[in-house]
Amino acid sequence: MNKNTINRGVQRSPCPISTSLDIWGDKWSLLIIRDMMLFNKNTYGEFSNSMKKIATNILASRLVDLEQSGLISKEEHPDSKAKIFYKLTQKGIDLLPIIAEMNLWAAKYYEIGPKAKEVNKMLKKDKAGFIKSRTAVLKKL
Amino acid sequence: MNKNTINRGVQRSPCPISTSLDIWGDKWSLLIIRDMMLFNKNTYGEFSNSMKKIATNILASRLVDLEQSGLISKEEHPDSKAKIFYKLTQKGIDLLPIIAEMNLWAAKYYEIGPKAKEVNKMLKKDKAGFIKSRTAVLKKL
């Protein structure tokens, strides 16, 4: 068993910001969520390939953590039994507004890549619409 | 000089989520921001007292980090030269929508305290209004 799991058993305080950070406030968890949410990545290999600098043991333990926190679930992959299809739960999908605001904030103050720019453009045009349509897509998985 | 400073020199990738996490994606930075943003805390002592479990060296280095990232600035305290008045910059104030969404998300899935509940109530009633009026208050400091 992997020993890199973060202590997410107890909340540090009853503050929602603190609680949120307890769940996904590390360097990698939210990037996995982002990959699932915006870029249709759903397998260990896709995550590993997308976040090239993540250590494989950390990726593995984050997937366990996120599943235990109820943000993602493991499903059978339609194409192969060797693969696992990771899927966002409703609780995970509900992080979309946070991801959206993070995109808007960072885009205002930093250079961002082309894929993020596309998302940013849609968010600026119609944030609520983007969240709604994206939510619908994710629910159908 | 304190050696606990996080390496925020280079972005891991041009992704806005990754960039955001590089700036404030640790266990404490955003709690300092929250204290300034929602609860009118502005000094080292107020932060230390509010986040009782934060180590003093970590608090000190986070304040340095946040200043270097341009989210906060050091000002003279009106009451005393022994105190330092930490103030949110525009870049810091612009994190308010993220803080707001985090409150809404955590309140949906976890128990939160009374002060957070008040904020939550206002956000549910009129999110845009809350952000606007709070922004105005913070700018006047």
Place this chain on the structure above:
DNA sequence: TAAATTTGCTTGCAAATTGCAAGTGTAAAT
């Protein structure tokens, strides 16, 4: 005005978390 207290830190060391490189078992492709 001298002593005690408040304030915002620093220092040294221990504990926890993350990162790296290599390896393992099962499923699928050749």
Place this chain on the structure above:
DNA sequence: ATTTACACTTGCAATTTGCAAGCAAATTTA
């Protein structure tokens, strides 16, 4: 039947966080 793909695990090093103590300058108290 053998090689490759996939999802991990393992052991150890490096980085980050946490704890306890200490310290200088400003302020309050006696």
